[in-house]
Amino acid sequence: MITLYTFGPEMGLPDPSPFVMKAEILLKMAGLPYRTRTRGFHKAPHGKLPYIDGNGQEVADSSFIRSYLERQYGIDFDAGYSRVERAFAWSVEKMLEEHLYFAIEHMRWTIDENFRHGPARFFRGVLAPLRPLVRRATRRKVVNRLRVHGLGFQSMDEIAERATRDIDALATILGSKPYLLGETPSGADATVFAFVASVLCPVFETSIRTNAERHANLKFYCERMWSRYYPWGDKQAEQAPEPQEARFGRLAVAAVLENARREKPRVKAQ
Numbered sequence: 001m002i003t004l005y006t007f008g009p010e011m012g013l014p015d016p017s018p019f020v021m022k023a024e025i026l027l028k029m030a031g032l033p034y035r036t037r038t039r040g041f042h043k044a045p046h047g048k049l050p051y052i053d054g055n056g057q058e059v060a061d062s063s064f065i066r067s068y069l070e071r072q073y074g075i076d077f078d079a080g081y082s083r084v085e086r087a088f089a090w091s092v093e094k095m096l097e098e099h100l101y102f103a104i105e106h107m108r109w110t111i112d113e114n115f116r117h118g119p120a121r122f123f124r125g126v127l128a129p130l131r132p133l134v135r136r137a138t139r140r141k142v143v144n145r146l147r148v149h150g151l152g153f154q155s156m157d158e159i160a161e162r163a164t165r166d167i168d169a170l171a172t173i174l175g176s177k178p179y180l181l182g183e184t185p186s187g188a189d190a191t192v193f194a195f196v197a198s199v200l201c202p203v204f205e206t207s208i209r210t211n212a213e214r215h216a217n218l219k220f221y222c223e224r225m226w227s228r229y230y231p232w233g234d235k236q237a238e239q240a241p242e243p244q245e246a247r248f249g250r251l252a253v254a255a256v257l258e259n260a261r262r263e264k265p266r267v268k269a270q
């Protein structure tokens, strides 16, 4: 059975990471049996989640997971769609993953209120005296990474303007179709849903969310995907039965160790 390594459900989402959500939805689309595990972050081949263990073969990165499933199980996630439509879907996915993602991350980690209601909760399991230290170090790591990317140097208005263009473009592309490319879901819908659900997450007050909420088609799309892939009582994913507190404690400590190993902090977090 395939094991998908995740952070675990949080903030009303199947996972706080849109990439983990995408990988899980691809597994659901494929109809393959799988289980989720939340203890794999410290062993992640790229230092990130998701990754899978496909019967002994580890595959990291949601796009490589998709290619692996296609190759290994002969799945065509875009069955019925043309080459041009497939190419178009790839470009939409990459707009979300390589552009919008960083704006979402910025708004979750740098706006104090959002940080408090979201990422700060990941550290609940850390020993109380260490908690502020671990939380600050991890936050600093994320802020540094956003600066290395370039987006971290932009103003909030500039970031919002670009994210708004992504959301408007997505809403226009979706139009009145039930799924990104047409009447049936394609592989890119795993990504689109993961990002739309992340943006609409009510835990975070962001201009991206305010803008997305103006697009009725995105909201309906999100509901459609929720009920298709996460119906009540979903039994397909065998959740690892472990307490939230312990899970996020491990996650936070692993993040700090990873930070120390890979990056030297250069920028002071707010």
Ligand SMILES: N[C@@H](CCC(=O)N[C@@H](CS)C(=O)NCC(=O)O)C(=O)O
Residues within 6 Å of the ligand: 016, 017, 018, 019, 047, 048, 049, 050, 060, 061, 062, 063, 255, 258
């Ligand atoms: N390109 C990767 C991106 C994965 C990624 O960025 N994962 C984030 C969560 S959204 C992560 O694990 N971050 C932890 C870290 O960088 O320390 C994919 O598609 O899987």
